Amino acid sequence: xxxxxxxxxxxxxxxxxxxxxCGHGIVMKGLIRAMDTCELxxxxxxxxxxxxxASRISxxxxxxxxxxxxxxxxxxxxxxxxxxxxxNVIVVGGDGDGTAIGGNHFIHACRRNIDMTYVIMNNFIYGxxxxxxxxxxxxxxxxxxxxxxxxxxxFDISKLAIGxxxxxxxxxxxxxxxxxxxxxxxxxxxxxxSIIEVIDDCPTTYGRRNQFRSVIDMMKRLKDMAVPVAAAxxxxxxQLDGKMLTGVLHKEVRPxxxxxxxxxxxxxxxx
Amino acid sequence: xxxxxxxxxxxxxxxxxxxxxxxxxxxxxxxxPSTEIAEVLSIxxxxxxxxxxxxxxxxxxxxxxxxxxxxxxxxxTASSGPGxxxxxxxxxxxxxxxxxxxxxxxxxGGPSTGMPTGPGQSDVQQARWGTHGDHATIAVAPASxxxxxxxxxxxxxxxxxxxxxxxxxxxxxxxxMRERIEFPEAGELEVIDRTAxxxxxxxxxxxxxxxxDVPPLAAFGSDYKFHVTGLNKAAxxxxxTKAELVDAEERxxxxxxxxxxxxxxxxxxxxxxxxxxxVVIFAYGSTSRSARYAVNELRKEGIKAGxxxxxxxxxFPENRIAELAKQVKAIVxxxxxxxxxxxxxxxxxKGTCATPFIGRVDGEPINPGQLIAQVxxxx
Amino acid sequence: xxxxxxxxxIIERYCKGCSICAEFCPTKVLxxxxxxxxxxxxxxxIACMQCELRCPDFAIKVHKN
Numbered sequence: 001x002x003x004x005x006x007x008x009x010x011x012x013x014x015x016x017x018x019x020x021x022c023g024h025g026i027v028m029k030g031l032i033r034a035m036d037t038c039e040l041x042x043x044x045x046x047x048x049x050x051x052x053x054a055s056r057i058s059x060x061x062x063x064x065x066x067x068x069x070x071x072x073x074x075x076x077x078x079x080x081x082x083x084x085x086x087x088n089v090i091v092v093g094g095d096g097d098g099t100a101i102g103g104n105h106f107i108h109a110c111r112r113n114i115d116m117t118y119v120i121m122n123n124f125i126y127g128x129x130x131x132x133x134x135x136x137x138x139x140x141x142x143x144x145x146x147x148x149x150x151x152x153x154x155f156d157i158s159k160l161a162i163g164x165x166x167x168x169x170x171x172x173x174x175x176x177x178x179x180x181x182x183x184x185x186x187x188x189x190x191x192x193x194s195i196i197e198v199i200d201d202c203p204t205t206y207g208r209r210n211q212f213r214s215v216i217d218m219m220k221r222l223k224d225m226a227v228p229v230a231a232a233x234x235x236x237x238x239q240l241d242g243k244m245l246t247g248v249l250h251k252e253v254r255p256x257x258x259x260x261x262x263x264x265x266x267x268x269x270x271x
Numbered sequence: 272x273x274x275x276x277x278x279x280x281x282x283x284x285x286x287x288x289x290x291x292x293x294x295x296x297x298x299x300x301x302x303x304p305s306t307e308i309a310e311v312l313s314i315x316x317x318x319x320x321x322x323x324x325x326x327x328x329x330x331x332x333x334x335x336x337x338x339x340x341x342x343x344x345x346x347x348t349a350s351s352g353p354g355x356x357x358x359x360x361x362x363x364x365x366x367x368x369x370x371x372x373x374x375x376x377x378x379x380g381g382p383s384t385g386m387p388t389g390p391g392q393s394d395v396q397q398a399r400w401g402t403h404g405d406h407a408t409i410a411v412a413p414a415s416x417x418x419x420x421x422x423x424x425x426x427x428x429x430x431x432x433x434x435x436x437x438x439x440x441x442x443x444x445x446x447x448m449r450e451r452i453e454f455p456e457a458g459e460l461e462v463i464d465r466t467a468x469x470x471x472x473x474x475x476x477x478x479x480x481x482x483x484d485v486p487p488l489a490a491f492g493s494d495y496k497f498h499v500t501g502l503n504k505a506a507x508x509x510x511x512t513k514a515e516l517v518d519a520e521e522r523x524x525x526x527x528x529x530x531x532x533x534x535x536x537x538x539x540x541x542x543x544x545x546x547x548x549x550v551v552i553f554a555y556g557s558t559s560r561s562a563r564y565a566v567n568e569l570r571k572e573g574i575k576a577g578x579x580x581x582x583x584x585x586x587f588p589e590n591r592i593a594e595l596a597k598q599v600k601a602i603v604x605x606x607x608x609x610x611x612x613x614x615x616x617x618x619x620x621k622g623t624c625a626t627p628f629i630g631r632v633d634g635e636p637i638n639p640g641q642l643i644a645q646v647x648x649x650x
Numbered sequence: 651x652x653x654x655x656x657x658x659x660i661i662e663r664y665c666k667g668c669s670i671c672a673e674f675c676p677t678k679v680l681x682x683x684x685x686x687x688x689x690x691x692x693x694x695x696i697a698c699m700q701c702e703l704r705c706p707d708f709a710i711k712v713h714k715n
Binding site: 010042043044046048058059062063064065066067068072075077078079080081082083084086087104105107108261264265267268269271 | 298327334360472499501510
Binding site: 001002003005009014015016018019020021022023024025026029175177178203214215216219 | 663
């Protein structure tokens with residue numbers, strides 16, 4: 001049978017707003033499959049997003065959905081999770097939303113190790129506003145505000161998450177569709193802050209400014225740049241130049257924030 | 272039975288009022304002179320299963336409050352001028368998405384860092400217009416420790432009843448003042464909870480105003496699944512750019528607060544010796560305490576002075592001020608800023624009486640002597 | 651019962667014509683017809699599901715036989 005996405009989608013919302021070839025739709029399908037794998041009760045699941053193309057995912061999936069302000073999704077989600085720790089909390093958004101305007105909320109949600117799954121779609125650009133450079137735009141690349149080439153160094157989102165304290169960090173690409181749902185599902189099952197970075201394509205505002213002739217060129221690039229962690233271990237630094245590690249990059253066990261707070265409640269009540 | 276009494280600081284009374292109202296979530300960020308509210312709630316909330324979180328910044332604090340409220344908890348944040356400036360983005364979000372929450376602003380001077388340990392009343396227009404876009408505002412201004420308690424309870428009630436953010440503004444003097452407070456018994460003050468939906472989860476529309484201009488709000492994690500956005504939206508909560516829907520929604524969200532029945536419910540003023548007054552001092556917060564003293568002194572000299580003290584700053588008490596403007600020779604406006612509520616008094620008085628002004632922004636309170644001199648000059 | 655491995659359903663009103671499905675189909679079952687994808691060789695389908703998985707637009711359903 002074809003996969004039944006319809007039961008997870010709000011009726012009448014398709015076709016979605018994304019441009020032809022944009023990977024956000026592929027990621028959204030992966031997220032739905034992961035939610036199915038984990039048998040998440042949609043009534044007890046909050047999907048929280050910020051502002052931008054990727055953040056529009058919250059409008060399509062039938063659950064408790066919260067489309068917040070630019071960059072603030074992780075902080076809204078923290079409030080939801082604190083108030084109702086029994087809820088499943090999933091955050092979705094883009095690279096600019098999550099690491100520029102929302103950078104502070106992102107790193108502190110990682111530091112707390114609060115139990116949520118953050119799917120961050122990194123397409124190297126601010127797409128919705130027309131292609132301005134983000135903290136993830138490769139140095140030297142073209143954007144509408146870096147016509148002479150991007151002078152900024154780049155954030156590695158997964159490294160940022162690991163450094164900030166997230167206890168599950170994984171990366172894949174929009175091309176690797178079957179890996180998307182597996183990693184998101186693993187993140188959902190993980191107790192603590194899970195970051196799933198999906199390297200994504202924006203053909204409209206990034207690709208055409210940066211010598212990608214088509215969506216297919218971009219997809220091939222995603223395919224070529226991805227190196228599974230295990231394979232990378234056998235490769236030289238030279239061979240890994242320009243590549244992107246994929247798979248589970250980091251996993252550790254550390255106390256989860258709402259469980260820690262539950263202990264504080266016990267302590268305060270007994271005091 | 273004797274009432275429970277205590278000598279309490281204003282900020283402590285605010286925290287106690289929040290607990291009385293049923294607050295179960297506080298998200299904040301440290302800032303003088305409001306920090307004691309967070310400190311008290313960090314101790315008291317977990318005792319009753321509530322949640323306290325110190326967020327990474329002021330914006331995050333406001334975001335967490337909205338998230339927690341949407342998950343069904345009565346939620347509070349507290350800050351001061353610079354912090355409330357940062358929160359404005361999401362106060363607007365709470366307005367358009369109609370999320371009940373309470374924001375305490377213990378006012379200091381400004382702009383910017385200003386005088387962190389000095390009092391001010393210069394955020395009263397920020398409370399009204401600080402976030403962008405047209406919206407209604409409810410803001411209250413208690414003037415004593417007892418009133419901080421009761422107005423915090425009332426702020427929660429108004430937030431829940433009208434499904435929106437409500438701001439409590441008091442200056443540093445009242446916030447750090449210690450006074451005797453009588454704690455109301457449980458049930459003595461009204462406590463209002465938000466209206467739960469009666470529609471089935473299948474039929475529920477979070478912004479359906481066909482039955483009430485304050486649509487019922489379901490909670491995340493209940494039987495209801497719904498969408499919330501900061502975009503202009505239709506009754507079902509999904510974004511729309513249809514002109515007539517956007518227009519109707521914006522107007523409804525303002526009229527739910529500003530229509531006459533709502534104003535009568537929300538407005539609260541204290542009048543002192545205004546019946547026969549020839550001059551009235553308009554003052555709120557700690558300034559009103561100096562004004563009351565001045566009125567008493569003026570009365571001893573046979574001068575018919577009175578005090579009008581708005582407890583609800585927004586919506587502004589337009590009708591009563593318009594009446595008083597016809598009755599008196601002057602409304603003396605006194606506030607610790609350079610003429611913010613004065614603009615409202617002038618707007619409403621429309622020149623029917625004089626509106627002399629006393630403002631201070633030097634971190635010192637307005638003293639009775641200044642007020643007495645100004646009243647005499649006005650007559 | 652068809653001998654085909656799968657029936658491919660294209661929901662044309664969702665298809666935005668990105669061509670990812672056709673490009674990465676290992677057996678060239680799909681091809682672009684202007685801005686919409688078409689099934690051009692249904693018998694060649696091996697039911698690998700890659701077109702359905704990678705369609706960003708929810709426009710392809712692969713019904714395995």
